[in-house]
Amino acid sequence: MPEHVSFLQQIGLVMLAVAGVAWVVGLVRLVRVVALAPPRPRTRSLGVLPGQSRAPALESVPLTADEQDAFAGLVRQFGRN
Template sequence: MLQDVSIVQQIGVAVLAVATVVWAVGLVRMMRRDRYEGPFDAEAWGQAPSLRALPAQQGPPRNETVELTADERAAFAGLVRQFGEGRN
């Protein structure tokens, strides 16, 4: 069976197999190193690095409102009725 496969293909399979093993070993080592008591472990959560590139969150986002004209409200009500008819 191996005589039907070229040497380049055999080397390719070997390289992919080695890369897979190296990746799996690295993943296991990383998971074991970063393991802590649980997802809500306060001590580990406090030590987690912050994302400095993101702006500080002050709280939930503010609601934005836009006043609609009477024509816009009527058009929106018509769309709601039109889409509601398809559900019956």
Template sequence: MPEHVSTLQLIGVTVLTVAGVVWALAVTRLMRRARVEAAALPALPHQPDVGPVHEYVELTPAEQDAFAGLVRRLDGR
């Protein structure tokens, strides 16, 4: 035991540490319980897993050349 620390200070630190651990465990348990209850009662309806349809636009040869030139110019950085 350190010489410059009183017995009451050591007891106080121990009590505060134990209280902190108990508090952390209680909060963790409450959060888990709330998460389980939230999963059982969803706030939003089920969302479909399908995304939007992909669009495809055919480029003209002039647009393809312009895009290739842009890529070459940006690649030179």
């Protein structure tokens, strides 16, 4: 190494190289494990959910005359835009 490189920089370079080698080794091992693993059977994940026995009840709230007028005004206002 050149003389102008500090000792801490040299240690950092060595640690970076070791981390890179460890990452490559781990990646190679992971690829081998995945490649050698037996294929899992494909199942539909939605098939395990139970079906609805009946449709949910509709909910409604009776509106007063003033509320109906206000709603009609909103509908007209949105219809213009």
